[in-house]
Amino acid sequence: MPERYDIAIVGGGPAGLAAALYASRAKLRTVILERQAFGGQVALTGVIENYPGYPSVAGSDLAQKMHDCSMRFGATELIADLTAIRPVPSGSFALETSVGLLEARAVIVATGSRHRELGVPGEARLRNQGVSYCAVCDGPFYEGVEIVVVGGGDSALQEAVFLTEYASKVTVVHRRHEFRASVEVQRMARNNSKVRFALGQVVQEICGQDGVENVVLREVATGQVETIPAEGIFIYVGMEPSTSFLRGLIQLNSEGFIPTDGRMRTILPGLFAAGDVREKTVRQIATACGEGVEAALAAQEYLKGQ
Numbered sequence: 001m002p003e004r005y006d007i008a009i010v011g012g013g014p015a016g017l018a019a020a021l022y023a024s025r026a027k028l029r030t031v032i033l034e035r036q037a038f039g040g041q042v043a044l045t046g047v048i049e050n051y052p053g054y055p056s057v058a059g060s061d062l063a064q065k066m067h068d069c070s071m072r073f074g075a076t077e078l079i080a081d082l083t084a085i086r087p088v089p090s091g092s093f094a095l096e097t098s099v100g101l102l103e104a105r106a107v108i109v110a111t112g113s114r115h116r117e118l119g120v121p122g123e124a125r126l127r128n129q130g131v132s133y134c135a136v137c138d139g140p141f142y143e144g145v146e147i148v149v150v151g152g153g154d155s156a157l158q159e160a161v162f163l164t165e166y167a168s169k170v171t172v173v174h175r176r177h178e179f180r181a182s183v184e185v186q187r188m189a190r191n192n193s194k195v196r197f198a199l200g201q202v203v204q205e206i207c208g209q210d211g212v213e214n215v216v217l218r219e220v221a222t223g224q225v226e227t228i229p230a231e232g233i234f235i236y237v238g239m240e241p242s243t244s245f246l247r248g249l250i251q252l253n254s255e256g257f258i259p260t261d262g263r264m265r266t267i268l269p270g271l272f273a274a275g276d277v278r279e280k281t282v283r284q285i286a287t288a289c290g291e292g293v294e295a296a297l298a299a300q301e302y303l304k305g306q
């Protein structure tokens, strides 16, 4: 017989941990599944300066505190990879995981999303040392210096404009000569005197000893190489939500994110989603926590009404 829970939370990042705190404190039989390390992306972040209550905190410290705080009301934690969810006739959900089957009356999906990487030399080595995927998080570290933004969609151009609040010059590198970004966003970027464009170019390498110093660009048409000075590089070439286990269960949006209403309810009763895995615009620690709380309270209401 599979182990049975009131609520299964999938993903041990800020959204999942906040949900676990509220669900277990409400005395619901709660399990939280995490396939790698509790804390999610927070555990992998260098320094965080925009989480209320902490003027400046190492990501690993905040992740540990969130985990310890959320687990103190008795939620069961499981290191396991969720591979599929299916409804069962009792009205519950069966969860297939790398460590076996379990059942829950409600499920909160908080599996986050990953920024796509360029896969070029220097990117992994200099991550958090000049290579960033989040302008809101890291922009203030680049006051008065030259930086590069990679990408041609709304996110890339919007963040390039945002980063001109700090950087002295922002070079937008895009492999095509046309942008996917909306006309209005393009206009904002083109009208900003600090934004320069390197179009028809790709990043070949990110260079530097202990931090980013230069970025090597290659022209797509000619193969010609140019090195430009930059102390930071912000990469916006798309995001990949972790939702493959939901295929066939609910309709995801065109990029694979989960649509919900304001109470984090999906179209399927009993199935909730919170944090970066949701279809939304702002992806931050504080918003993920808030959505985890909302999802846990909505799930609690759902269980009462069952």
Ligand SMILES: Cc1cc2nc3c(=O)[nH]c(=O)nc-3n(C[C@H](O)[C@H](O)[C@H](O)COP(=O)(O)OP(=O)(O)OC[C@H]3O[C@@H](n4cnc5c(N)ncnc54)[C@H](O)[C@@H]3O)c2cc1C
Binding pocket: 010, 011, 012, 013, 014, 015, 016, 033, 034, 035, 036, 037, 038, 039, 040, 041, 042, 044, 045, 047, 048, 049, 050, 051, 080, 081, 082, 083, 110, 111, 112, 113, 115, 132, 133, 134, 136, 137, 138, 242, 245, 274, 275, 276, 277, 283, 284, 285, 286, 288
């Ligand atoms: C480099 C970087 C720096 C950032 N800096 C900041 C910052 O300074 N301030 C800020 O507010 N935000 C920052 N962010 C954004 C912030 O980290 C995210 O918005 C937040 O972590 C989202 O929380 P989440 O719980 O939704 O998802 P995540 O943190 O991504 O957690 C999801 C968890 O689910 C697990 N998981 C995924 N699939 C499965 C599965 N099938 N089975 C089991 N477990 C699974 C993952 O292993 C992961 O631990 C940063 C992000 C990055 C990448």
